[in-house]
Amino acid sequence: MDAAKQLDYDTIEDIYHLPEGKRAELIDGELYMMAAPGRIHQKFVMTLSNSIFSYIQRKNGDCEVYPSPFAVFLNADNDIYLEPDISVICDKNKLTEEGCKGAPDWIIEIVSPASRAMDYNKKLFKYRMAGVREYWIVDPIKQLVMVYNFEHDGFEQYSFSDKVRAGIYEDFEIDFAGINVE
Numbered sequence: 001m002d003a004a005k006q007l008d009y010d011t012i013e014d015i016y017h018l019p020e021g022k023r024a025e026l027i028d029g030e031l032y033m034m035a036a037p038g039r040i041h042q043k044f045v046m047t048l049s050n051s052i053f054s055y056i057q058r059k060n061g062d063c064e065v066y067p068s069p070f071a072v073f074l075n076a077d078n079d080i081y082l083e084p085d086i087s088v089i090c091d092k093n094k095l096t097e098e099g100c101k102g103a104p105d106w107i108i109e110i111v112s113p114a115s116r117a118m119d120y121n122k123k124l125f126k127y128r129m130a131g132v133r134e135y136w137i138v139d140p141i142k143q144l145v146m147v148y149n150f151e152h153d154g155f156e157q158y159s160f161s162d163k164v165r166a167g168i169y170e171d172f173e174i175d176f177a178g179i180n181v182e
Contacts, residue, residue, distance in 0.1 A: 010026055010029055010030055010031040011026070011029075011078065012026060012078035012081055014026070014031055015031070015081055023069060023083060025081060025082045025083060025118075026078075026079070026080065026081040026082075027080055027082070027122060027126065028079065028080070029079070032118065034083070034114075034115075035112070035114040035115075037068075037085075037110075037112060038112060040140050040181050041085075041110045041112050041140070043181045044085075044110045044138055044140065044179070044181060045067050045068065045085050045086060045110060046067070047179050047181070048086055048108055048138070048174065049065050049067045049086050051174055052065045052086070052088060052166075052172075053065045055169070055172045062090055062092070063088050063089060063090040063105065063168075064088070064089050064090075064092070064095070065086065065087070065088050066086070066087045066088075066089070066099075066100070067085065067086055068083045068084060068085050068086070069083045070083060070084070070087055070099055070100070071083060071098055071099025071100065072084055072087055072099055072100045072104060072107075073098075073099065073100065073101045073102070074102070074103060074126060074127075074130045075102070075103075075130055080126060080130070082123070082126075084104070084107045084108070084109055084123075085108055085109050085110045086106075086107065086108035086109075087100060087104040087106075087107055088104055088105050088106035088107070088168070089104045089105060090105045090168075091105070102130075102131075103127070103130040103131040103132045103133075104132060105132070105133045105134065105168055106132070106133060106134045106135075106136075106166065106168050107127055107132050107134075107135050107136070108135075108136040108137075108138060109123060109135075109136070109137055109138070110138045110140065111137060111138065111139040111140065111141065111142075113141075119137050120137060123135075124137075124148065127148075127150070128148070128150050131150075132150060133149070133150055133151050133167070133168055134147070134148065134149050134150065134151070134166065134167045134168050135147075135148040135150065136148075136164075140181070143159060143160040144157060144158065144159060144160070145157070145158040145159075145160070145162070145164050145176060146158075147164060147167070149167040151167070152167070154167075158176065159176075160176045160177065160179070161176065161177045162176055162177070163175045163176070163177075164176060
């Protein structure tokens with residue numbers, strides 16, 4: 001790689017040296033700056049995280065739920081650094097003080113206008129290739145939930161009037177009709 005190319009290649013050190021309050025994700029040597037999330041986005045993050053956390057607590061489960069900002073070093077290295085809106089990690093060996101080293105079991109991204117292409121395309125591909133078991137894209141504008149079950153190569157689409165079952169659990173579903181984000 002020539003020197004000009006090396007200068008264009010961002011690293012995890014660039015993430016660590018961002019100014020206070022600035023957030024970015026690192027994918028294949030490119031930094032993607034993150035906009036501050038809006039109120040509806042945050043309400044979804046809180047509501048869904050709380051539902052998942054409550055379920056795990058009731059079942060005395062081993063998985064842990066982390067809402068953003070939470071560092072995910074997707075391939076257990078420093079080449080892909082993401083901050084999914086919600087990460088569910090069942091293998092506690094992946095958890096470090098810095099975040100998660102490796103693929104979480106379940107990731108939920110809440111789409112915002114600034115993240116649409118990233119969530120639907122780049123992250124979908126990266127999550128699948130890294131070994132994430134399940135990926136949900138919650139789209140408040142379209143009022144849709146896309147569920148990708150990578151273990152079974154499945155894809156289902158739901159509306160906000162549906163109950164959506166989590167594939168990593170046999171008896172857990174989220175009733176999107178019952179979510180009030182107004």
